Amino acid sequence: MGEETDDKRNFALREASGEETSVFTGKIPRQAALKAARKLAPSDSEEAASREEFRLRERGTHKLHIYEGWAWREDAPEDSPEWMPETVTEANVSKEGIEHLEEL
Template sequence: MVREDGKRNFVLVEDDGEETSVFSGKYPRQAALKAARRLPAAPSLEDVDGKATIRLRERGTDKVHVYEGWAWIEEKDDDAPDWMDDEVTRANVSKQRIEHIES
């Protein structure tokens, strides 16, 4: 279901089928990036050795968006605010497919 501000809610589906967290965004990729930032982060982009499967079910539909995601740690940008930690977690995702849940 699309909210008034254009954002949609996506529920993280675990391997056992349990739905745990809700991420929102105008597009599924935005929600997948938010979910990927919660993955265990590699020390740097060059050290990323594996990708996790992220499955997001769009609320109100039978669509499950499947992504491969990975995360790493970087130094913060020079123009970042002072209150921000010196190291930040970055993430990237790659869409694999869309599945449909059978009722």
Template sequence: MVREDGKRNFALRETDGTESSVFSGNTPRQAALKAARRLADVGSSEESAPRVEVRLREKGTDKVHIYDAWAWEEDAPEDKPDWMPSDITEANVSKKGIEHIEEV
């Protein structure tokens, strides 16, 4: 379902089918990037970051978008605002495909 502002909601699906979090974005990739930044296991660089499969079900549909996601810590830029921490989490995703679920 598309909201009035054009954003869609995507539920993070666990392996057992439960949905723990909801991320919004204009595209599934945008929501996947938000989910990737919250991964528990982050690397020290993009190359060393472990890849994790992320499954996002688009609310109101039977589509599950599947991504490989990884995140890593970086130093904040020199001109960062005062409220920003000195280390920030960067993330990237790679789409693997779409599945359609059949809920009973």
């Protein structure tokens, strides 16, 4: 782990219309997908969370990573810093596949 940040990749959240509305950064697609999933409306528990499909296009490529994601609220850990809220949003994702776009 050096000081280089070149290994970060950008993934654009792609709507059904083809519009790209947000960009999430990660070394691997799953890391960016977890960040995107935390933006979903959180449920009270992981079991109650509804799953939503979303697509991330890796910037500079025609690869579309398809994920199912869900988010939920959880109490912050006992040893959390004072600035952290009492409840935090957790998320998980499941990779559904990859599509290749014909054109952008």
